[in-house]
Amino acid sequence: MVTIYDIAKRTGFSPPTVSKALNGTGSLSEATRLYILNTAKELGYTPNLTARTLTTRSSHLIGIIFEDYYMQKGFEHPLFSNILNSFKGVLETEGYDLLFLSRNLGGRHISYLDHCNFRNVDGILIITIASNEQELAKLAESRLPCVSVNDVIPGISAVLTDNLGGAKRMVQYLAELGHRRIAYIAGPGSSFATASAERFEGYRQCLGENGIPFDPSLTEQAFYWHSQGGYEAARKLLARTRDFTAIFAANDSLAYGALKALEERGLMVPGDISVAGFDGDELGEYITPRLTTMTQNTQEIGSAAGLLLLRKLAGEKLSEVTRIPPSLIIRSSCRGI
Amino acid sequence: MVTIYDIAKRTGFSPPTVSKALNGTGSLSEATRLYILNTAKELGYTPNLTARTLTTRSSHLIGIIFEDYYMQKGFEHPLFSNILNSFKGVLETEGYDLLFLSRNLGGRHISYLDHCNFRNVDGILIITIASNEQELAKLAESRLPCVSVNDVIPGISAVLTDNLGGAKRMVQYLAELGHRRIAYIAGPGSSFATASAERFEGYRQCLGENGIPFDPSLTEQAFYWHSQGGYEAARKLLARTRDFTAIFAANDSLAYGALKALEERGLMVPGDISVAGFDGDELGEYITPRLTTMTQNTQEIGSAAGLLLLRKLAGEKLSEVTRIPPSLIIRSSCRGI
DNA sequence: CTGAAAGCGCTTACAG
DNA sequence: CTGAAAGCGCTTACAG
Numbered sequence: 001m002v003t004i005y006d007i008a009k010r011t012g013f014s015p016p017t018v019s020k021a022l023n024g025t026g027s028l029s030e031a032t033r034l035y036i037l038n039t040a041k042e043l044g045y046t047p048n049l050t051a052r053t054l055t056t057r058s059s060h061l062i063g064i065i066f067e068d069y070y071m072q073k074g075f076e077h078p079l080f081s082n083i084l085n086s087f088k089g090v091l092e093t094e095g096y097d098l099l100f101l102s103r104n105l106g107g108r109h110i111s112y113l114d115h116c117n118f119r120n121v122d123g124i125l126i127i128t129i130a131s132n133e134q135e136l137a138k139l140a141e142s143r144l145p146c147v148s149v150n151d152v153i154p155g156i157s158a159v160l161t162d163n164l165g166g167a168k169r170m171v172q173y174l175a176e177l178g179h180r181r182i183a184y185i186a187g188p189g190s191s192f193a194t195a196s197a198e199r200f201e202g203y204r205q206c207l208g209e210n211g212i213p214f215d216p217s218l219t220e221q222a223f224y225w226h227s228q229g230g231y232e233a234a235r236k237l238l239a240r241t242r243d244f245t246a247i248f249a250a251n252d253s254l255a256y257g258a259l260k261a262l263e264e265r266g267l268m269v270p271g272d273i274s275v276a277g278f279d280g281d282e283l284g285e286y287i288t289p290r291l292t293t294m295t296q297n298t299q300e301i302g303s304a305a306g307l308l309l310l311r312k313l314a315g316e317k318l319s320e321v322t323r324i325p326p327s328l329i330i331r332s333s334c335r336g337i
Numbered sequence: 338m339v340t341i342y343d344i345a346k347r348t349g350f351s352p353p354t355v356s357k358a359l360n361g362t363g364s365l366s367e368a369t370r371l372y373i374l375n376t377a378k379e380l381g382y383t384p385n386l387t388a389r390t391l392t393t394r395s396s397h398l399i400g401i402i403f404e405d406y407y408m409q410k411g412f413e414h415p416l417f418s419n420i421l422n423s424f425k426g427v428l429e430t431e432g433y434d435l436l437f438l439s440r441n442l443g444g445r446h447i448s449y450l451d452h453c454n455f456r457n458v459d460g461i462l463i464i465t466i467a468s469n470e471q472e473l474a475k476l477a478e479s480r481l482p483c484v485s486v487n488d489v490i491p492g493i494s495a496v497l498t499d500n501l502g503g504a505k506r507m508v509q510y511l512a513e514l515g516h517r518r519i520a521y522i523a524g525p526g527s528s529f530a531t532a533s534a535e536r537f538e539g540y541r542q543c544l545g546e547n548g549i550p551f552d553p554s555l556t557e558q559a560f561y562w563h564s565q566g567g568y569e570a571a572r573k574l575l576a577r578t579r580d581f582t583a584i585f586a587a588n589d590s591l592a593y594g595a596l597k598a599l600e601e602r603g604l605m606v607p608g609d610i611s612v613a614g615f616d617g618d619e620l621g622e623y624i625t626p627r628l629t630t631m632t633q634n635t636q637e638i639g640s641a642a643g644l645l646l647l648r649k650l651a652g653e654k655l656s657e658v659t660r661i662p663p664s665l666i667i668r669s670s671c672r673g674i
Numbered sequence: 675c676t677g678a679a680a681g682c683g684c685t686t687a688c689a690g
Numbered sequence: 691c692t693g694a695a696a697g698c699g700c701t702t703a704c705a706g
Contacts, residue, residue, distance in 0.1 A: 027676095029676095048391075050391050054388055095442050097442070119434070120385070356685060366691060388685090391684075392686075
C-alpha cells in the first residue's frame with residue numbers, strides 16, 4: 001500500500017504539500033501539483049479514506065435506516081428498491097457510499113445514533129422505521145443531516161408522496177365511475193404511520209366532497225401492510241357487509257389480499273366489485289385482473305431526497321417536507337356502474 | 338464525543354489499559370476491568386471504529402458487489418433481496434456492516450479493488466457482476482476474502498444454486514407429464530453466465546436421459562434475463578415453429594414474457610402449452626396461471642455464503658464451491674398430456 | 675509557494 | 691497487572 005509519504009519521498013516534497021496537491025487545496029505551483037499527481041499515478045496511490053476520516057471527521061458514508069416490521073419483506077420491499085436506486089445515483093456522484101445501519105453490532109444492541117458515531121457517518125436516509133420514538137428523537141436532536149422518504153417525523157426533513165392528494169384522487173376516480181359505496185382497507189397504525197393516516201384522511205375528505213356520507217362499517221384496518229393483512233381485513237369486512245361496490249386498499253399488497261378474499265367468496269373483480277390499490281408495485285401489472293393503483297414516483301422521491309441531503313451535507317440548515325405527487329394508473333380492476 | 342483518554346483521566350489508568358479493558362484483551366485485574374467498563378458506560382463512551390480501523394487495518398465492513406445489467410432491475414432484483422437479507426443477518430452477529438461498492442466515487446471511475454482499499458473493506462460478497470474479467474481477476478488475486486453467490490468465478494469461493502441439477506429436475510418433471518417436444522428459452526450468455534450455461538446443459542442432459550433428441554430449433558436465447566427478453570425470444574420461437582407442447586424458460590422473468598407472447602398468439606397455458614420457469618420469485622404466485630418453477634433457496638444461499646465468508650475472514654484458506662439444491666414448486670402452468 | 679509540528683482516537687509490541 | 695512510546699495515514703493551522 002503506497003502512502004502519501006512514499007510520494008513525498010519520491011518527489012522531494014513534504015507530506016502536507018503532497019496532500020494539498022492530491023486534494024486540490026491550498027496554493028501550489030502548477031508544476032509541483034502536476035508532478036505530484038503524476039508520480040501518485042505512477043506509484044498507483046490510492047487514498048486511505050479511513051485516515052482521512054479520522055482527521056476530517058467526515059467519512060463520506062451515508063447510513064441507511066430500513067426496518068419493515070409492517071411489510072416483513074426485507075430488501076424486497078417495493079419502496080426500498082426503487083427509492084434507494086435513484087438516491088444512490090445522486091449521492092455517488094459526490095463521493096458518498098451507502099452503509100446499512102443496523103441496531104445490531106457484534107451481537108450487541110446499539111442505537112442508530114451510536115452506530116453512526118461508531119462509523120463517523122455523515123448523513124442518514126430513513127426509508128422506513130418501525131416507530132421507536134426515542135431513537136427518532138435522538139436522531140432529530142443530533143446535528144446529523146437526515147432525510148426521511150416515507151414518514152413525516154418531527155424535526156427531520158422529508159421527501160414523500162402526497163398521500164392525501166393521491167388517496168383523494170383515487171376515490172374521485174371511483175366516484176366518477178359511479179361508485180358511492182366505497183369500502184376502505186386501512187393500513188396499520190403506529191406513531192408515525194404517515195401513509196396510513198394521510199391516505200385514510202384523503203379517503204374521507206373525498207367522500208365528503210362528493211356528498212357521500214362516511215360509513216365506518218365500510219372501513220376495516222389491517223394489522224400489516226402485506227397481502228395476508230389485506231386478506232384478513234377483507235374477510236372481516238365481507239363477514240360484516242356486502243353493501244359496497246368498490247374497495248380501495250391503502251396499498252397494493254393489501255389489495256392483493258382483498259382480491260383473494262373476494263375470489264374465495266365467489267365475487268368477480270371488477271364485475272361485482274371494483275378494487276384499487278396504492279403504491280404502484282410491479283406485481284400489479286401481472287395479476288388478474290391487473291390492478292388499478294396510485295403509483296408513487298419513487299425515482300423522483302429518491303433523487304429529490306438525495307439532492308436535499310446533499311444540500312444539508314453542504315451545511316445548509318433546512319427542515320422541509322417536500323411532497324411528490326403520485327400518478328393514477330388505470331388498469332382493469334375497476335369498472336363503471 | 339468521549340474518547341479513551343477521557344476514561345483514562347477519570348479512572349486514573351493509562352489509555353492502553355483502558356483499551357485492553359474495553360476490548361477484553363491483555364491481562365487485567367477483574368477489578369480494574371470492571372471499573373473501567375463502568376465509567377465507560379457512565380461517560381457514554383462509544384468507540385471510534387475509524388480510529389480502530391486505522392491501526393488494526395480491519396474495518397469490519399463487507400463490500401457488496403451488485404450489478405444487474407442483464408436484469409436491469411436494480412435493487413428489485415429477486416435474488417439480490419433475499420440473499421442479502423440472510424447474509425446480512427449472519428454477518429451482523431460478528432460485528433460486520435454492509436457497504437455498497439460502486440465503481441463511481443465522486444464522479445470518478447475507480448475499480449472495486451481500489452474502492453475496497455479506500456475503505457479498508459475486510460471482505461466482499463459478489464451477488465452479480467456484469468462480467469469484467471480484469472476486475473474479477475484483480476479481486477481473485479488480492480487476498481481479500483470474497484464469496485460469490487450467483488457465478489462461479491476462477492479463484493473465488495462460491496455458494497450457489499445447483500443449476501444443472503435443478504434444470505434436469507424440471508425437464509424430468511415435464512417428461513413425466515408426457516411432454517417430449519420441450520422448447521427452451523435460454524438466458525443471455527456472457528463470460529461468467531454460470532446460470533445460463535448450467536441450466537442449458539441440464540436441459541440437454543435430461544432430454545438425453547429420457548431418450549428425447551435435442552432439437553436446436555426448439556431453443557431460443559434471450560438477450561436479457563427480464564420479461565421483455567423472454568417475450569421476444571418466445572415470439573421468435575413461435576414464428577419458427579409451433580411443434581412443441583411445453584416451454585421451459587431459464588428463469589421466471591423469461592417465463593412471464595413467454596406467457597405474454599403465448600397469450601397474444603391465442604395459445605392457452607397450460608391447455609395448449611405448458612410453461613415452467615426457474616428462480617421462484619414472488620410474482621409467480623400471483624400471475625395467471627400460477628407459474629411452476631424451480632425455486633432457489635436464497636435464504637440458505639445467503640446464510641451459507643455468510644458463514645463461509647466469516648471463516649475466510651477468520652483466516653481459513655479455502656476456495657470451495659458449494660451447491661445448494663433448488664426446490665421444485667408445482668403450481669398450475671404445466672399439465673400432463 | 676512550501677514545510678515543521680501537532681493531532682485525529684485507537685492499538686501494538688515492549689518494558690517493568 | 692500496568693504504562694511509556696510509537697505508529698496507523700492523513701490534514702490543519704501556522705510559519706516562513
